Amino acid sequence: MDDDDIAAVVAVLKGDWLTTGPHVAEFEETLAAKVDARHAVAFSSGTAALHGAAAAAELGAGDVVVTSPLSFAASATCARYVGATPTFVDIDPATLNMDLTQVPAEAGAVVAVHFAGLPVDLSTLPSRPPVVIEDAAHALGALTPDGPVGNCAHSDMAVFSFHPVKAVTTGEGGAVTTNSPDLADRLRRFRNHGIVPKSEKGGWYYEIEDVGFNYRLTDVQCALGTSQLAKLDRFVERRNALATRYRDLLADLNVDLPPAAPDGWRHGYHLFPIRVYNRRAVYGGLRKAGIGVQVHYVPIYRHPLYARLGFDPTSFPATEATYARLLSLPMYPDLTDDDQDVVVSALRTVLAETA
Numbered sequence: 001m002d003d004d005d006i007a008a009v010v011a012v013l014k015g016d017w018l019t020t021g022p023h024v025a026e027f028e029e030t031l032a033a034k035v036d037a038r039h040a041v042a043f044s045s046g047t048a049a050l051h052g053a054a055a056a057a058e059l060g061a062g063d064v065v066v067t068s069p070l071s072f073a074a075s076a077t078c079a080r081y082v083g084a085t086p087t088f089v090d091i092d093p094a095t096l097n098m099d100l101t102q103v104p105a106e107a108g109a110v111v112a113v114h115f116a117g118l119p120v121d122l123s124t125l126p127s128r129p130p131v132v133i134e135d136a137a138h139a140l141g142a143l144t145p146d147g148p149v150g151n152c153a154h155s156d157m158a159v160f161s162f163h164p165v166k167a168v169t170t171g172e173g174g175a176v177t178t179n180s181p182d183l184a185d186r187l188r189r190f191r192n193h194g195i196v197p198k199s200e201k202g203g204w205y206y207e208i209e210d211v212g213f214n215y216r217l218t219d220v221q222c223a224l225g226t227s228q229l230a231k232l233d234r235f236v237e238r239r240n241a242l243a244t245r246y247r248d249l250l251a252d253l254n255v256d257l258p259p260a261a262p263d264g265w266r267h268g269y270h271l272f273p274i275r276v277y278n279r280r281a282v283y284g285g286l287r288k289a290g291i292g293v294q295v296h297y298v299p300i301y302r303h304p305l306y307a308r309l310g311f312d313p314t315s316f317p318a319t320e321a322t323y324a325r326l327l328s329l330p331m332y333p334d335l336t337d338d339d340q341d342v343v344v345s346a347l348r349t350v351l352a353e354t355a
Helices: 003-013 022-035 046-056 074-081 181-191 219-229 232-249 279-288 317-323 337-354
Strands: 039-043 064-067 085-088 109-113 131-135 157-161 174-178 195-197 206-208 272-275 326-329
Touching: 003 219, 022 039, 022 174, 022 219, 039 046, 039 181, 046 074, 046 131, 046 157, 046 174, 046 181, 064 074, 074 085, 074 109, 174 181, 232 272, 232 337, 279 326, 279 337
Parallel strands: 064 085, 064 109, 109 131, 131 157
Antiparallel strands: 039 174, 157 174, 195 206, 272 326
């Protein structure tokens, strides 16, 4: 957080609107322009935004929604929120993203997760399902040959998260970008109780046409988000510089590095997930040394909520092999070179001790 972020929030606190005011619209317009989309609709969280996207797409009973098992549970649970059936395809070991060649032709929708910030190449979908939603929570600021992630070049909607660990933050928050005015209207109604103003019946009058939720993002949060978006390119450039430096520093260690972006693409580097042997011991050793490593993620099908649906881990060999070794190293724009040297030195020591 810089002083200008704090000043932006203070200005709202001294103003007339705390929520549902002009700063929400400003944030949405700024985000849409940043990712080259026609519309952006802010939500109270990335999970709420995924729920909104599934609802706006009118997914429901009888629809099969395919997503990656290597993600946070919300990527699949958004289908269950609307009564649809989530399922998974295994990941591609070369990208750690879902293997699009395995998406069944009868799928009603795909929720394509850009794992760690590396965009999924949606242009390679063998058959486009009726609904394509990008879970771009990791990938704000990432680029493909078709432009910024979020421009929906090969999707109906793209979903972002603004949790504090993401590329930019609103504290908590999310958004959906789309090029469809109809989807944008549905998303706005959904986040605000399904309310439709009917001013012709009186300035006070409104009607609730559909089931909706209170998923609004406040002006306080949106002011912070607009301030942060002005620094997005700098943040993502620093993440990429840190990733390049990690690759150089780790080149001689017995670890597998994360997939890099192809030529002409830009990685978002929300995460820097290496793969190690004896992961439990390495994780424990680094945590003991004060290094904030984490595992991203426990595959969704392993959680009891999904295991009860009959998913078998042996059906996803690439995901299982990857999960067994995954370990995310610290990655954030304020990480200094000296901090990074400390991380790598600790990893070098722990790897030697656990070999």
